[in-house]
Amino acid sequence: MAITTVPGTKREPGRPASPYPPGPQRTSLGRKVRDNLTGHAFLIGAVICFAFFSWYPMIRGVVMSFQRTRRGVTTWVGWDNYDRIIADPSFWTAWKNTFYFTILALVLGYAVPFFVAILLNEFRHAKGYLRILVYLPVMLPPASALFLFKFYAYDPGDAGLFNSILKALHLPTSQWMQSPEMTMPAMVIASTWMNMGGAVLIYLAALQNIPGELYEAAELDGAGIWRRIRHVTIPQTRLILALLAMLQIVATMQFFIEPLILANGTGAEDSATSVAYLIYQHGFFQNDLNGAAALGVIMLVVLAGFSAVYVRLSSKQD
Amino acid sequence: MSVPKYRKAAASALVAGLGLSLVACSTKSDDAATKASGKVTITVDCQPVGAQKELLKNWNDDVVEFQRQNPNIVVKSVSVGEQCNNPPDFTARLAGGTVTDLFYGYMTDLQQVLDSGQAMDITEFANKDTVPTWDSVDPALKEVFTDGGKLYAVPVKNYSMGLVYNKVLFQRAGLDVNNPPKTWGEVRAAAEKISALGNGIAGYSEYSAGNTGGWHFTSLLYSQGGQVLTADGKKADFNNAMGKQVLQNLKDMRYGDNSMGDRQLLQWADLLTNAGAGKVGMFVGAPDATQAIVSQFQGKFQDWAMAPLPGQDGAAKGTLGGGEGYFFKKGLTPEQVKAGLKWIAYQKLTPGKGQFDYVRAKPQNYPVGLPQPLLFATGSDAQKQELELRKANANVDTANFAIFEANPVPINGEPRNAQAIYAVLDAAMSGVLTNPNANIDALLKTAEDKVNQLLAAEK
8 A cells, every 4th residue: 555645744654643633734944854854965065076177177267268367367358258259260260170070970970870770770699799889989098099090090091991902992192181082071080989878879779669560560661661661660769769850960060089099189280179179269369268268158158048949948848 | 775875875976976076176286395394396388298108217216306306396397298399288388387387389479478478587597507508509599588578488599591402312312422512503403303202202292281381481581582561570571573483383393393392281290201111302490300200200319401592593591490498487486486496407508418418319210419408609618518428328319410500591480470470371382282282472361361450469
């Protein structure tokens, strides 16, 4: 038998019942905390951690973006840092590069894992091994994976892995990271290879939740593989697809390690400079922490905008 | 203990523990106890890392000996990996207020350190009493660390750039190792012959990433007689015939002669790794580049020699000089500043001691005989002593640096806001080294606009 209690009137065992009739009562905050001491204690720990390591740096960043420090004296400068950052010729280059990378990552990094997951889902044998194989690159530290690409795959000479393959196929070779035109596609290819495993596993889990009867019905209706994907798989995984698209946008717009390692920072003629790298450059190479903070806030606003659009769209869909 | 009480106790302990650990994280060490004992404690960074066994042992031996001679001073050394050659790490420590009492910085760091408000004016403390060789220290180096007539750091290393070349590759290419290129035209001709050896060897190699491209553009511009900024420091001054000549020389070698190798976008360690592997014929560098090639990149001292920086049609009109020093953290007591200066004097500015202890360094394969650090003024007593000791204990062939030393090129310092300007100029360098159709005029114009923008923002 289930025992029900009115919130805030929990009776302790062994005590006599209250002479007053139960009903809506206002309980003090102190009482609420005392009643759930353990929960609140754990909550305080989490709040302290978040406040100290997440919220404080964020607020501090916003404050710094309106300040300037010279000779140890910090003064309020209003929007000066923002004006300065936006007037920096690298500002628009970095945003252009960032959007280009994000779009390429959406086309390649988003679509490829989905189709790999569908492919893996179709296999009848050795599923476990194949999943491990797909997931393996995720276990490699990102820096190591990118160094592999930098020194072996993207070597601009004929000895490079990709150039050897192109040469064997009698195709023109590439300068890869040294070519301003190839910088972005090359970074997206490396990034996709590195990060694909996690997305594939999430897609696989979603695919396996699709009732088999839907496919059987579609097959009975004469649907081929593409129509099954279009009319069954995609609608059934719609929510997870939308979620990962959003995460993909937010994550790829903050790309940093790819230009840092593959392109030694800015790449050929600034073709690799991302907004995140520009923040790093302003903060740590140009002695401009206030400008870096302003750029960080601009990025925060843009990403928050994307997230808001996602929340709006997903709530409408629900 | 009942289960609920146990859970409450556990929760309380968790909160208390977390609070304590946060407090512990933010607690700074306090030397009050040491002060109470009558001793002066100073913390110093750039202690060699554990992997540098002999350097670390030398440093620790110096600390022991210094403390024996100065029983009232305690030197606490700090070592954090590559902290002393890592601008982002330096900036972070400066911004976070976690620098040591005496902290290392590049000559280009003065403005950054002053902006952070962490540097102490040491003008009244730096003299012959605290640093016995003070009058011998090159006044130009003191000037680099001086702002508004106040001294903020003590120079401990100084270098100038020249042409570093691989003697083995020179010989294999049929070039005369005793007659290295004197002009950029000769560099181009020699680079072509060296790269013709094949096997991925670059006749001449150059940086173009991680701010090192801009750093070298500056040096090459000085060789043409140019300057990065106007004399008043308010405008960029490289978008001219001299700046174009620098980029044209490189473009001609890269795509005209194909003598610079396939791999570009190099930064400091990339080029030296290739050099250590015997894949680079020539590059612009300071004498200690050869030391890095040997100690970090498996090269050999006997393979490398140095010549002065080439000029366009004759001798170079200038070369880039730079170096390092130790700043003093604001808020130190006069006793701490004096103790810090004494330590620097002992470890960095005394012939026969610390970094000049050539008798100790010789058997350790730490190079003795390189024409740096150039800390003492020409003709000064300290310089004479240091030169004699260096010659008597040289373990590298000083003849390899004789041409460089015998033909000094006027040294120009680094421009104001150097690191930010170098970052901008990387794009111009990478442009001519990675794009056969690079438009030099456009590259320089873009860089000029960016640098002017930076300078305008500084006002």
